Amino acid sequence: MSALATASISQEVTPDLANKLLYYMVMMRELEDRIELKLYRQGKILGGCYTGRGQEAIPTGSAILSRPDDYVCPSHRDMAAFLIRGMTPREILAQYLGRVSGPTGGRDGNMHMGCARRRILPIISSIGASIPVASGIALSMKYRDEPNIVFNYWGDGATSRGDWHEGINFATVQKLPIVYLCNNNLFAYSTPLDKQMAVENVADRAPAYNMPAEIVDGNDVLAVHAATARAVKHARNGDGPYLIECKTFRIGGHSAHDSADYVPDGMREEWSKKDPILRLQKEMVDREWASEQDFKQLRQGILDEISEAVDWALEQPYPDPATLEDNVYEVI
Amino acid sequence: MALTTYLEAIREGLLEEMRRDESVFVMGEDVGAYGGAFKVTKGFIEEFGERRVIDTPLSESAIVGAGTGAAINGLRPVLEMQFADFMACGFDQITNFAAKCRYRWGASVPMVIRAPSGGGIHGGPFHSQNPEMPYVHTPGLKVVQPATAYDAKGLIKAAVRDNDPVIFLEHKNLYRSIKEELPRHDYVVPLGLAAVSREGTDLSIITYGWMVHVALKAAETLAAENIDIEVVDLRTLMPLDRETILASVKKTSKAILLHEDTLTGGLGGELAGIISEHAFEYLDGPLVRIAGADTPVPFSPPLEEAFLPNADKVVEKARWLHRY
Secondary structure, three states: OOOOOOOOOOOOOHHHHHHHHHHHHHHHHHHHHHHHHHOOOOOOOOOOOOOOOOOOOHHHHHHHHHOOOEEEEEOOOOOOHHHHHHOHHHOOOOOOOOOOOOOOOOOOOOOOEEEEEEOOOOOEEEEEOOOHHHHHHHHHHHHHHOOOOOOOOEEEEHHOHHHHHHHHHHHHHHOOOOOEEEEEEEOOOOEHHHHHHOOOOOHHHHHHHHOOOOEEEEHHHHHHHHHHHHHHHHHHHOOOEEEEEEEOOOOOOOOOOOOOOOOOOOHHHHHHHHHHHHHHHHHHHHOOOEEEEEEEHHHHHHHHHHHHHHHHHHOOOOOOHOOOOOOOOOOO | OOEEEEHHHHHHHHHHHHHHHEEEEEEEOOOOOOOOOOOOOOOHHHHHHHEEEEOOOOOHHHHHHHHHHHHHHHEEEEEOOOOOOHHHHHHHHHHHHHHHHHHHHHHOOEEEEEEEEEOOOOOOOOOOOOOOOHHHHHHHHHHHHEOOOHHHHHHHHHHHHHHOEEEEEEEEEOOOOOOOOOOOOOOOOOOOEEEEEEEEOEEEEEEHHHHHHHHHHHHHHHHHOOEEEEEEEOOOOOOOOHHHHHHHHHOOEEEEEEEEEOOOOOHHHHHHHHHHHHHHEEEEEEOEEEEOOOOOOOOOOOHHHHOOHHHHHHHHHHHHHHHH
16 A cells, blocks of 8 residues: 655645544554564564654654655654555565565564665664765755655754764755654653753754754644645755654653663653544544544554464565575675 | 876776766765866866766765765766775765665665775875775675776776775875876776786785885886796775686795785785685795784874885895795
8 A cells, every 4th residue: 555645735634634644653553563562572573673652643744745756764763654655564574574575685674674666765773874865865856857855754863963964964055855854752762852962952953054944743643744745845846955843752662672761750641642643533533534433443454454464474484594695786 | 199197097987987877977075166186077067067066065974875875866976085084984874874775675876986095195194094994894895996097997987887886996196106098999997807917927916006016116126036926906805806816826826915004904814814715725935914004104204104015125025935
């Protein structure tokens, strides 16, 4: 399933759009829950396990506005962006399980997924490294005079990397078509924001690059969607990069192993009340577009889809050790 | 017939590739109107414009990262690092991002990183290094260093056409000091092939870059003493041309592994490993390494001279090995 934007950039919120947004947020939540709370704990998934629980509105409200020829460069908390670009739960599970049928064929794990055909750039572990690379992808679009843009996602921690500053400086000097989506979830691993930066907002850094920026409630998918629509218009118009800082909170730990004891008492509970899925559902009920029964049905359908995908992925073969040295080079 | 310098050969190779293929472009610090710190891209902006000759901010990580992104999306960037020493500022992008793309997700990164390297020009600790080994040691990268104008042109053209990231080390001491007549036709020198620069029977000197010339000079001196030296110019450091290396050692049974890069962890150790694994029975003496000292490259002329290998040092070791 793929839900890439095809027509107007300033889509009004319709029941159809709301349903799509809800589908991807719930799919992200349930798929990550299955991965982290079931498969990881059952010992079926080894290595790291990073989720974007509570942050689903950010990749969903934004990537839904990407067109097929745009490029999306997600962070490790943006599962919905992969789903919206057409990556299937089967493929994602095969990736986590290290199977040959995943997008990296078992060469890399977890959210380090990319797909040239669907124009998804995989992250690497050095956070912020995708920012200069996103600049280069946007440069190639400008070089060929294409109307395409790049969606580049990262968190508050990335903004302390030299690569963030180098990549954004390069992009703004060259006026490249990029929409930056910052998920400011208040913690980089265990480091709180006030130990990360001396300014209050990531967006405060944008004027230094002569780049427009806005701050949105990152747990409100409709607000993210509306801001992204403005940013997309700006970037597609050739006016250069645009930053959206989405204020949010990482409900889980940095990774599955992290109990996140460093989060102050009550903070998680406070943010759980702002759950982006519940908020959209409330909005849809208020507008009389859907009922609790519809949400139950949607969730059940998604759970069935995931169960089928898990069964499929567990049956996929592991990569053949004989292929270890394949594809280091095209020709050597 | 006009003679072409090493620098001019690289420039001509790049020009030909840019004229041949619209997807090739150059990017780096001061490469536009200024023509680059060493003037390799002089005149490019007049012919190709700002679209294909991109002056960047002083940001090596952004240059390499942006090159990688452009390459992933179908272009063929040729990046200029002002000095090879500054590749360290883009190390993460080179070794963690660009080098691993094909292996991780099948993405081609057809990108060349040009980097003036090496000493002998009194450049001091940050303008004289030979930083090839971290890149030789990174699977996914190819590493090249030409020693002649002919190879400089043929290898830069092959590097541009290659679909993997290539670190192209240009020895700045050779830029204007050597020249030769080049063919008029379009030619490439394939990556991964060494050349025998001088045939000999008594002892092989396996080397690359500026040190090829040092080895050839030493070989002249030794010829007068009836010591017949073979000089192997590796040209590509990754992947190594094992066949040519081993064929030479099997012929002469003695080998000096010579490089300007510092001794410990230098390519000489890798070459020694290959030779002892695959040609041990042919050896009539120890494998001898001659390399830069295990120090930063010092500035003051007597110190830099002491740091660098030279023909006298090579002659002395070769005499010893020949007698062994």
